Amino acid sequence: MEKTINIILSGLGGQGILFMTRALAQAALDKGFNVMGAETHGMAQRGGSVVSHLRLGEVKSSLVRTGTAHFLLSLEENEGYRNLPFLSHGARMYVNTNSRHFPREEAKGLLDKRKIIYRSIPAGIMAQELGAPRSSNLALLGYFSAFDEGPINYKDLKTTIHKISPKRFKDINLKILEAGYKKGKEAKK
């Protein structure tokens, strides 16, 4: 088996971190990875900081050790910064933000020093424009998959989202996933 891949997913309670975690975990399992995840449930679901850990590979702990995460997907900019200590040298960070000044100046120095590659997408606005303001998670997932830097590609996610979405959300979820993917493809050009 290949080396371990550590992913951190962050944001605020109610933004759909759990669904995002479940989608990535399921896609990875279907691809033959050994998957471990750690989720935040309960009180933190009321708008508080929420973090999920996802580990692919032959590992025992579901928690990612600080300094060892390869990817950070954050549904909110400050929550992204809050979880920077998890990131390894050369990690990649994908953030949902409307800010044209991402990353903020003082963070940029930290990221560059550790050779962390950062990208952002206005996933919240995109989801709202598509009529599902609470689905920024899918736009961010689609965006992440467009760069093909992780173990899970767009096709994998499409299959998984189709499989795990409740019936009444299936079409809209896939639509927003695709919008995020296209946004990523454009950015990649």
Added chain:
Amino acid sequence: MHKLLIDSPDTEMLLLGNEAIARGAIEAGVGVASCYPGTPSSEIPDTFFAMFKEAGFYFEYSTNEKVALEVAAGAAISGVRSIVTMKHVGMNVASDSLMTMAYLGVNAGMVVINADDPFLFSSQNEQDNRYYARLSGLPMIEPTNAQEMKDMTVAAFDISEQLKLPVILRTTTRLNHLRGAVRFGSIKPIQSKGFFKKDPFHFVAIPAVSRNLHKILVEKYDQALELSEKSKYNQIIGSGKWGIVTNGVSMNYVQDAINDLGIGDKVTILRLGFSYPMPEKMIEKFLSNVEKVLVVEELEPVMENEIRSIAQSKGISMPIKGKGNNLFPRLYEYDPGLVRKTIASYFNVPDTSPAMVDVSALSELPGRPPNLCAGCPHRAMYYAIKKVYGPDAIYPSDIGCYTLGVLPPLSMADLVICMGGSIGSACGIEAATDQKVVSFIGDSTFFHAGIPALINAVHNNHNFTLVILDNGTTAMTGHQPHPGVDTTPMGVDTTQLSIESIVRGCGVEHVQVVNPLQVKKSIAAAQASKDFDGISVIISKEICPLYARAIQKAKKARPFYVNQDKCKQHLDCINHLACPAMYIADNKTMINESLCIGCAVCAQVCPENAILPLKKPA
């Protein structure tokens, strides 16, 4: 078919730890399941609730953990396998029944799922419930991953039947909420009906009977010890001279750390999964092969102290350490970094942990505590009460979403102890001070532990106001029903009870039912309560908007906006309601229309009538 009912062994599925426990119960052919929900255990009963009719076993959300444990006990004594789930503090509530159930024993397997919460992710304390095994004399087992959560639930039923004792399966939050692959086993057919065979001189715990039952329990300890010595969940792994003892989720951190540090050949791990009784002979064997020992266990030094005691009784002398300076703390949960660092320093191995981004250089990141949702009716009731009683009244509160009202600017919680504690403590504050007291309790919490306290308040002529925040669901733990909920739409047949009738039945004479979203009426109700001498109760009745949305019963209300021409920046809305849908940008008060659910409370609070519903989109 529910995904967890698939009867094809060797199916592999990605499950939440709590789902794995539920699957274990299915494989064990459980006949009766009960619970009171509580983080981090809630998804176990929620999974049962989603499948019990299809599967054909009996399930209920009980009014509290004590009742839930008794339901499971009654079934197991009648020869039906039962499971009961609760969070760690729920075990305190259930402990009265648990202690004597250890004496009485069972005729069919009975498993008590106990979920501890190190770091208090969603709890009022982080007590270590491994002591309950010691206190009750009941066996305890502790899984380490999703697969074991399933497998050990099945095993727990077998152990229970071998010993004729309830078995406690202890988890921690990280186990309940991990996600991992689980390979299914075969499903044992459900035996949902048994027979209560009368045996009063065994099952009626009067002193003469219990004296004998205690003797039996002590004898069972030896049998349990034998099972523990032979259990496959107690293992000695490796043959190095450095000993590490560990349990539960810490086992994973230990294994990753040892691999990472490359010291696998130097270490012997003693993993204790059947953790009470502790396997003395196995521990002696382990100790005789190592030179020094590090005990890796979250919270209290339970294993550390007992292993030291075993070493002493066997005449073995060596360093056995766990908690202490430069070692592990007694506080909070562990993480892989802490375990690795401590192992490295204890055994003098260079720790080559990678550097991490130092965010201390970043200007302060906003604190993000959980908050009452936009449109939450609790906020509206807090506003009305504070308007009438003022900031100096004392506000004992209780366990639920509404506890979040502690944060400024609401600042509407002055004392929180435990489920139901708001009412009993109000009696004491009112008796011991001349201060005004208003208690808050949620609907589910009222059923759980509020009723005896309310009867006490009435009977002993106390003088305070109780506000029952009735949002029609057990919101904080994930919207489970309670006795005040009509479960017909969920396809479940239960009897709905009226909180108002119960309150009146408790002898309260001054009872008002209000919709908290009607601000003027709520303030009037608060004033009437304040003017009343004695126990007055306000039932604040409005459905939880999150729940309404989940069951597709949300009212189609238009979101509101602030008319900037009318707004004079009093900021009453911002300063007194602090609804997360409101914000200030460029010195203007604004409403985020995708968060606003149109509850209209801010519009009623605004002195300029500047907050108006958005026109319908064209």
